Amino acid sequence: MNEISSNFLREHNARQVWHPMAHPVEMETTPPRIIVSGEGVSIVDLDGKRVVDAVGGLWNVNLGYSNEPIKQAIARQLAELPYYSAFRGTTNPRLIELGARLVDILKVENMRRAMFTSGGSDSVESALRIARQYWKVRGKADKTKFLALKKGYHGTHFGGASVNGNQNFRRAYEPLLPGVYHAPSPFLYRNPFDETNPERLSDLCVAALEDEIKFQGADTIAAFIAEPVLGAGGVIVPPAGFMKKVRALLDRHDILMIADEVITGFGRTGEWFGARLDGFAPDVMCIAKAITSGYFPLGACMVNEKIESAFMNSDDTLAAIFHGYTYSGHPVGCAAAIACLDETFARDLPGNSAREGSFMLDAFGKLAARHDTIGDVRGKGLMLAIEFVADRAAKTPAGKKYMGALADAAYEAGALVRVSANVMIMSPPLVLERKDSQQIVDAVTHAVSAVRLDPAQ
Numbered sequence: 001m002n003e004i005s006s007n008f009l010r011e012h013n014a015r016q017v018w019h020p021m022a023h024p025v026e027m028e029t030t031p032p033r034i035i036v037s038g039e040g041v042s043i044v045d046l047d048g049k050r051v052v053d054a055v056g057g058l059w060n061v062n063l064g065y066s067n068e069p070i071k072q073a074i075a076r077q078l079a080e081l082p083y084y085s086a087f088r089g090t091t092n093p094r095l096i097e098l099g100a101r102l103v104d105i106l107k108v109e110n111m112r113r114a115m116f117t118s119g120g121s122d123s124v125e126s127a128l129r130i131a132r133q134y135w136k137v138r139g140k141a142d143k144t145k146f147l148a149l150k151k152g153y154h155g156t157h158f159g160g161a162s163v164n165g166n167q168n169f170r171r172a173y174e175p176l177l178p179g180v181y182h183a184p185s186p187f188l189y190r191n192p193f194d195e196t197n198p199e200r201l202s203d204l205c206v207a208a209l210e211d212e213i214k215f216q217g218a219d220t221i222a223a224f225i226a227e228p229v230l231g232a233g234g235v236i237v238p239p240a241g242f243m244k245k246v247r248a249l250l251d252r253h254d255i256l257m258i259a260d261e262v263i264t265g266f267g268r269t270g271e272w273f274g275a276r277l278d279g280f281a282p283d284v285m286c287i288a289k290a291i292t293s294g295y296f297p298l299g300a301c302m303v304n305e306k307i308e309s310a311f312m313n314s315d316d317t318l319a320a321i322f323h324g325y326t327y328s329g330h331p332v333g334c335a336a337a338i339a340c341l342d343e344t345f346a347r348d349l350p351g352n353s354a355r356e357g358s359f360m361l362d363a364f365g366k367l368a369a370r371h372d373t374i375g376d377v378r379g380k381g382l383m384l385a386i387e388f389v390a391d392r393a394a395k396t397p398a399g400k401k402y403m404g405a406l407a408d409a410a411y412e413a414g415a416l417v418r419v420s421a422n423v424m425i426m427s428p429p430l431v432l433e434r435k436d437s438q439q440i441v442d443a444v445t446h447a448v449s450a451v452r453l454d455p456a457q
């Protein structure tokens, strides 16, 4: 990068652009880091500083930044056919191939059809729409409401924001969709029942969900949506068996189950899909992010045999899918995804995620034993979180200044981590080697010891 262009970049950084998920004034006063290149699991900023990317792009760059097979697949596809529409009447070879691959990989969950999208929010939107349409096709037009978990994250379209369980993503955009209701999430560290036993908490949350179902009337509810492990809400790992109990409850009340696997898909949790952690089969699965390792924006909404047959057995025009995007089944994205699947299998990324994840979780657990500012450490595979507190007994969340200082100190020490309120979140590439995991652990350990600010700040 030459001097003139570096100066231009610094001068214009966050000046003509509003960045997602940030206050525009804050972005001007504390401009974002300019990441100019990536190699393996590391990124390099405009000053030439190289760090391990413990954020993994945004939970998505599972194969790191140097995966040649994906890059070549993209280049080949660009040369052959850079775009063609999949709207009624045309399709493309990569779309057909990827559809077949996904249905095969998701045989375990009985998924039968893929509807391609451009990303996670699109996949959630597609899932919510298909759920409503399914019930109309089945002659139960009253079933339109949605249930979701508090602290869940489902993207930023109006549908996704409506099922979102975090006020930050809702308040400024209200009113959202009517007919959406939230139940407590099975979060051991903080829950409205003050329950610390996982089994009991699980049962209490299932009971609260059932209470809401009965109150609304199951005959008015289309679907329940949840992440198998809640990501943006602070890496909340439900107690073992929770999702299976929810599945049984929904079955009893004839309500569809949508698993938002946008983060948990493709090995992030140590299993190929989050649903496999608990061995439950949803009706709909939303996937995106790591489907292309972030190299191209792509997603899909997968539906199971039950939904497939309802549409296939209907000759009503209501069963035509008047939904889709210009970039549904983009050939370049599909080519990237096929290469990505091959690489994920060949390198057993879910296995590596489980191994490196438990190494780091263990290391952070030991760190927590030495520092009172750590209130909780949690994670599954390479979805990890450390929750910082100003007062351990009262669980008072640590302040913004303290959290920012921690992130800066970790960066200086060699790892980019993500801070969301008082939670430090890590989701590094799944191709991480032990030396890289160690570098992240060392950087975080250094940060926790080096930052001397009052954690309440």
Ligand code: PMP
Residues within 6 Å of the ligand: 119, 120, 121, 122, 124, 153, 154, 155, 156, 227, 231, 232, 260, 261, 262, 263, 288, 289
């Ligand atoms: N669902 C979940 C679980 C997510 O974590 C995200 C993004 N972090 C989305 C949906 C939205 O995906 P996108 O940002 O690609 O629209």
